[in-house]
Amino acid sequence: MQYISVLTGKVIHGKGLGRTVGMPTANLQPARGSEIPPQGVYASLVHIKDGVYIGVTNIGERxxxxxxxxxxxxxxxxxxxxxxxxxxxxLTILYFLRPIKKMKSLKEVKEQVDKDMAKAIALISQEKISQ
Known part of the structure; x- marks a missing residue:
């Protein structure tokens, strides 16, 4: 499986805004010297102690x-x-999904992230099937 970048670090507290609309996020403080991809929204694999999950990662401004x-x-x-x-x-950053964009509300952000997640699941599932 090809990837764009791999980032490792500690999960830190954010503002907790995503959780208020049913969209909790894990905020990463990457290790020093990490090569961070350009700003954007990406499909990713998330490796934590209890397993590997599919994720949608926002890198950059909000x-x-x-x-x-x-x-x-x-x-x-x-x-x-x-x-x-x-x-x-x-985080294994696999696919660029879209640029970051300003939305009208957190509800609109959640709706977009739900679409992003569906696309991420489809892309990553396709990748696993073809291996």
Missing amino acids: PTVDNDSRFTIETNINSFDKDIYGETMT
Whole structure:
């Protein structure tokens, strides 16, 4: 399986806004010297201590919720809602899905992330089948 990048680091606390609309995210503080891909939304594999999951990773700014240019790496993990703060997480960034865009509300963000997740699942499942 080819990939764009691999990022490893600790899961840190974010603002908790995604959780308010049923879209919790794991925020990654990558190890020093990590080569971070360009800003965008990516399909990823999420490696944590209890398994490997499909995720949608936002790398860069969050224009819908932040008024500044704060850079984050946050992942919505498919069918996952456990407390993993402080744990080590590795993201295998596989596919660029789309550029980051400002949306009108968190509800609209969630609707887009749901579409992104469906696409990520399809792409990664196809990749696994073809191997």
